[in-house]
Amino acid sequence: MFIEIENLLGPPALARLAEIGAKAKFVDGRVSNPHNPTKKNLQIDTADPLYQESMQIVGNALLTNEEVRNFAFIQRLAPPLMCKYTPAMTYGRHSDSAFLPMAPAPLRSDLSCTVFLAAPETYEGGELTIYLGSKPVTIKGNAGAAILYPSTTIHEVVPVRKGERLVSITFIQSQINDERQRDLLYTLNEVAALEGNTMAWENRVRLELVRQSLHRMWST
């Protein structure tokens, strides 16, 4: 299941991140995946102090966003990384690693997240394309929007043809490893949030029992 958050970042955050995107040092994206010949992009140099700032802006926005928290059951969040695609840059079909090296323990990537930092009309190409078997899902969000999608897919960023695609990407370890279970509990929680107040108290208690029991049962 996918979730798109329309306004994860507001104008001030976007403006500052655009500034960082222009000023910070960017290095070849291969540094973090040296063996992947399909990755041709740039990513912020993690030694540049602006990296820390960009990471905090995006990280805080994700950790405090209610839709994100409800959907993802966040346990840990990898530090968001700014990436830049100029014309002809691309990230070919690949699947994300199950575990990212991270202290104090590897982070299991259950959900992948792209935060769009540039307005879609400022660049051509660069769509995030996720393959669900023979069916592609294509995403090119507004500036400030985020998409969360399961890390268990094959996906790609198609080549940028014009302009610059600036994004921040990150990975979430969820309390709930299994996508199907996570999506069902999210859906049930949404129903309870929207309909619970008008239910007979006895039925609210029963629904609460089911929700809490599933949460307990499925958390890992």
Place this chain on the structure above:
Amino acid sequence: MFIEIENLLGPPALARLAEIGAKAKFVDGRVSNPHNPTKKNLQIDTADPLYQESMQIVGNALLTNEEVRNFAFIQRLAPPLMCKYTPAMTYGRHSDSAFLPMAPAPLRSDLSCTVFLAAPETYEGGELTIYLGSKPVTIKGNAGAAILYPSTTIHEVVPVRKGERLVSITFIQSQINDERQRDLLYTLNEVAALEGNTMAWENRVRLELVRQSLHRMWST
């Protein structure tokens, strides 16, 4: 989880079963559990034609009762068996077998069921007592009432002191093997039945998705 059905059997069925209890041949209960020294009761002779009749009356009542069906997710029902306890008869602490020999395949007993055929004031003692760790649950139902309880407990029938305890017992193989899963889906289904009609259509559809998905996921 336990469920008590107050009026599984109406007066005519009860009257006929009382007659059968009085007329049919009963044999030593050890025939079906020869190695259990704690079983001291009588059970209807399965060679007696009245056995077939008693089995059908109780079996049909269970299979057509909506509460039973909602709670148990019945896949198969063992033929109900009439049992009689006269003074000093008892069935000491035991757990029920996982599988009952039955054509065309063994029946897995997920739920055990006792249908009470005699009014509780007509006999002393004979309570069904189910142990949940250090805590006993004691049941002595009205004539026509049934209790369904998980087959995964230690339980006993304490000695009858006076009068005659007449019951029909049976076992249910559920679509849902795991008790916790079965109880949660039952509870969620009850909430949907009682509250679904007043929900926004969109939320009914989402709740339906969760219910159907859990049913699919947990059926074995």
Place this chain on the structure above:
Amino acid sequence: MFIEIENLLGPPALARLAEIGAKAKFVDGRVSNPHNPTKKNLQIDTADPLYQESMQIVGNALLTNEEVRNFAFIQRLAPPLMCKYTPAMTYGRHSDSAFLPMAPAPLRSDLSCTVFLAAPETYEGGELTIYLGSKPVTIKGNAGAAILYPSTTIHEVVPVRKGERLVSITFIQSQINDERQRDLLYTLNEVAALEGNTMAWENRVRLELVRQSLHRMWST
């Protein structure tokens, strides 16, 4: 995961099914889901002998198609049912039932299937739209094409605006209940089919061990 089969049905089968679509009796789609107010379509009368013929044409095509078999690990197939949507007809958002009543035992619907019988240019609207959280996937196949998708989604057929949408729909119980497991084994089997012949024998044997072990482990 989705799979689209481009040529499930060839021209003769399509021609015959178009004839059946024109000649057979169609009834209100509510007969099979009386409580769903969003279903407004027509379905072939199962009492019409042409129903049997249509069911066999589509059923045989699915059961003998290698892509379908590889993808779905078919255990049982529900009888395909022809449905017709004329202007203003629609089937609003819903999720499919976990179990369909069917002899000798209910059929668990793990995968849903739509076979397109009319050319897409002959009708307007009528897209099958599957919601993956906030992201819709839209499908309007060529005549003779089929789409298989998990029954665990919310989906709809948007209103037809012009022309006639003729489809055949059915449900598959898979050997592998869990979608994630089913998709992974399918993917691994595809890799083995395409790359196995050039592997060292020893590695083919190891890959075979993994494939057979997963198949054994995940079949229900």
Place this chain on the structure above:
Amino acid sequence: MFIEIENLLGPPALARLAEIGAKAKFVDGRVSNPHNPTKKNLQIDTADPLYQESMQIVGNALLTNEEVRNFAFIQRLAPPLMCKYTPAMTYGRHSDSAFLPMAPAPLRSDLSCTVFLAAPETYEGGELTIYLGSKPVTIKGNAGAAILYPSTTIHEVVPVRKGERLVSITFIQSQINDERQRDLLYTLNEVAALEGNTMAWENRVRLELVRQSLHRMWST
């Protein structure tokens, strides 16, 4: 499964806790569940230094009690909290939350625990009532006794009619999330403890293999 510990706390601990119950500041129980209209009780002010002392007395008693440890496979224990119910106070039907906010990570409540601090003859009403489907289990322990029960139930404290109900409550995260698995391993361990010494050595080793393997398999 339930377990009642008769003498978790001895007379000196009980005397000191009674003193704390009389001297410490108590606040409205709603502070920890502001949205639950059925909770009408008092709980010790966690800012009062006596809270720390009460927490340590009860916490140590639980962590060092062999029956508790054998039954619960304690991984983490929430700080026990003293609660007071004066006449008309009650805590209506509810289920406990799956996770309690707690550093460094939320605590999953698998087992709920009530320690009784007042003699049952000193107050009327106030029974802890746990619903197992249609069957209530009622508990009113002696002073110093504790009850452990699965957090996956609907339960309530019925209104106190006279006197004062003083208890300490807490929650346990178990090594074994699933209640059924936890109860089976506890039962098998009890059998091994009571019968292992008289078994042939070879059979003890086999039983040990089963116990250790189940413990490994079921721990989360």
Place this chain on the structure above:
Amino acid sequence: MFIEIENLLGPPALARLAEIGAKAKFVDGRVSNPHNPTKKNLQIDTADPLYQESMQIVGNALLTNEEVRNFAFIQRLAPPLMCKYTPAMTYGRHSDSAFLPMAPAPLRSDLSCTVFLAAPETYEGGELTIYLGSKPVTIKGNAGAAILYPSTTIHEVVPVRKGERLVSITFIQSQINDERQRDLLYTLNEVAALEGNTMAWENRVRLELVRQSLHRMWST
């Protein structure tokens, strides 16, 4: 886990099977695995009436042997097939298929079984060798002995150098799919059979509860 049954077949059965091995028609073993280049052996022609007889002798011996039944929790048994290896014949490293085509439904092979029909001193080579990672286990049983081993291994029959290796092979679908679970329940059942009679009745009942509950929980 492996189990060797020393005397599955007695002298009369062995004599009759030796006769069948000499008289029946044998065909190239590739008929049942046409794509496996490492299989070089002979197997009895299933069109020969002697095949039926051989199948019944070995099948009945397996189905009525208590050690086999206790160990394997047999649900279905594939028809045993006589195989012959003359000098230079071999069956290279392979893993067994998860499912065998069989009416009315494919048989899942959880356990593989070889019954040795020729005395080991009458042929050289021909050892059944099972690889557990880097560690081989080698088996050459006495005439009439059987070995059961998990179908989830890579194994081979090394080339026969002299004499004739005559065996009957078959596959078992167990009630318990998972090898680890099956082996643990078998081990616990053995302990109960050997030690149960001297236990306190209360502990026997508890051990019985654990055994029946595991059987129920793990059967598929």
Place this chain on the structure above:
Amino acid sequence: MFIEIENLLGPPALARLAEIGAKAKFVDGRVSNPHNPTKKNLQIDTADPLYQESMQIVGNALLTNEEVRNFAFIQRLAPPLMCKYTPAMTYGRHSDSAFLPMAPAPLRSDLSCTVFLAAPETYEGGELTIYLGSKPVTIKGNAGAAILYPSTTIHEVVPVRKGERLVSITFIQSQINDERQRDLLYTLNEVAALEGNTMAWENRVRLELVRQSLHRMWST
């Protein structure tokens, strides 16, 4: 599944460990398993500073060995302990504990490891013997070799008859609790490492998806 590592330790490490084996203080092996009457061996005194050194030599060798890491998916490693068996010493049949007391949390022993420190020709007897049901697997490695085997077996060290058996033993908590799952992922990873480079890129990506998804799904 078993894995033997031929040269875990090189000559300098072996020489230093032999020195430690001669100089360090050794105590009765019963100190760590006081209730096991079958354990008759010596183990290094953990208060001796040489213990720390021996622990680091063996621990580092295991943590940096690629075969070990690929096979074991190490999450935590218990400190390796030197053990000495002089004539008549032995460690009778036993299974290893599921959990070892260790800060900050008990370590789950999924894999057991023996590192051989003495050349096999320098002592008689002392074989490590692992029982897989009725079938023993016997291991007596070269100096510097290691064996990893599942902790879920019954095993023993048979009596030493002559010379001195010097080993270092330890336990591994794996990312993957279940042996069957761990072995399948190891096998699939080996195939990918050996065959991935010659595959079509698209198939490598699909194989990568399967590997990462299984790793995610099975890690605990």
